[in-house]
Amino acid sequence: MPAAGTGGLIRRAAWRLRLVLLFAALAALPYLLSYSQQEIAVLLVINVLLVSSYRLLTLTGEWSLGHVVIMGVGAYTSALLAKQAGVPVPLSMLLGGAMAAGTAALLSFPLFRMKGFYFLIGSFAAGEIIRLIWKRFTDPFGGPKGLKRIDPFPDIETGFLSIDFYEPVNYYFLALAVVSVSLFVLYRIERSRIGLTFHAIHWQDRLAESVGVDTFRYRTLAFVIASFFAGIAGGLYAHYVGAVNPTRFSVDQMVYVLVWAIVGGTATFHGPVLGVVVLTVINEIVLRALGLDTARPLIYGLILILAVLYLPNGLESLGPRLRALWQRRRGEPAAAGREPA
């Protein structure tokens, strides 16, 4: 027991060290980037929250096509509250998350009567209805053109400290803080019994139900939590870009989220994060340098197909696979010696 305890302590210390190094790297990152790259980094941080919240929903086994629209609900709500009701921006973002969560709670009544493919289609339809409402009602949603000149995140002005969130570097740190806290909450949820129950529903919902798990309630809970954080991501987006419109939350955008999640892999917490980071880097650095960034949908499609064929468990499985390969290579001479040629 003491030995295991020490091992656990060392592992935990190593884990903390890695986390500290990660945050140090993330803090240094914007200073290594150009202005336009800093802007991309802000959107990347927001997308990390979008895809990580999406993964929480998939834990119960249901894949939605409405997640980006739900993000839009958070974005529109926060933008409108700030613009028309004068709600201070940090609070409007929280309310945007709450609205997204509430929308999910309402939608779960029709949607969770369905499973699998039907849920997928149902979530798509629900998303399209919401987008139609944004397009149809110019007041207050601004119609197809959407909302413009959304209030920015208020500057912080104290005697000696002055932070202007119009600067991408500063918004980057704001988004990083919000997203880090959100990811921590998502992580804690998954590691708790709630996460165990989500997984149980995914693998065998009848058995879970038979020992007292209200599977409808838990599916709804996953949907509501995931939507809350998607709504927060929407709020971060709206007050950074300053404009939202129905096209920004169309199913095309949803396809990117799916590609990030699938290419990264959804079995682990870090898989989708890896997916969005790697694909954004490929997109913004490699493709842009080659002048191929207009071919993004085509290249994403290609990457998706290659990933499904050659990396079915996603980028997250690459690390363990390379490690196994490395260990085998190191152990090879001994193994070859024992084996008759």
Place this chain on the structure above:
Amino acid sequence: MNAQDERPILEARGLTRRFGGLVAVDNFSFSVREGAIHGLIGPNGAGKTTTFNVISGFYAPSAGRVFFRGIDISGRKTSALAAMGLVRTFQGSTLFQEFSVLDNVRVGRHLGTRAGFLSRLLGTDRPLEQAAGEEAREALAFFGLEELADEPVSNLPHGHQRMLGMAVALAAEPQVLLLDEPFTGMNPEETRRMMTLVRRIRDRGVTVMLVEHDMQAVMNLCDIITVMNFGALLVEGEPEAVRNDPAVIEAYLGSAAPDGSGHAA
């Protein structure tokens, strides 16, 4: 014996379940006495599993009612019934195949480990979860599976998987346990062990209703046996009486007749 003991713990009255034109359960009535091991037998396709599915809330009855301790529970949700103390197992090895053995039973402790969302988030549910882990290990020990706690389920032989299925159900602390073919796929040695375990479960105060094809096991184990055929009640009685009942022999011979002269399911 007082009046309390006379009232059946589980009762079906005129239970009917149709699938389109097919009547899988047909005006079927029975009652289970508290503390009994009650057998439900019948030829293949007689409607036994469907009866379990209706009692346990997976299907709504097309007609008729189910009572648990005198309360009408017809059409209630499975999870709500589990919370009342009515828990079923499944035919075959229905388990969380991707989980460890222990985690399967931990899910079974769902009802016994209620905590708020914030408590889960902050980790203040830890004492509760430690207790749940202990209770899950106890449930495993009851079935002799404690050594396998950290194994993935998929490594377990079939017989052990069946026992694990019962451990998961037992972890939910049922008052009535519905077992669907608990001995199927077990060798004679495993069957004998399992019979002892079912008796011990009953001795812990759990009423057991079971569907089983192994006639030897059913006759040895059950206090009372209900025989169904074509979805309806055929005969009910003590094992000795049922074994020698001409209608039962006829039903089983009929279903087993290779020339198709009987009512093959």
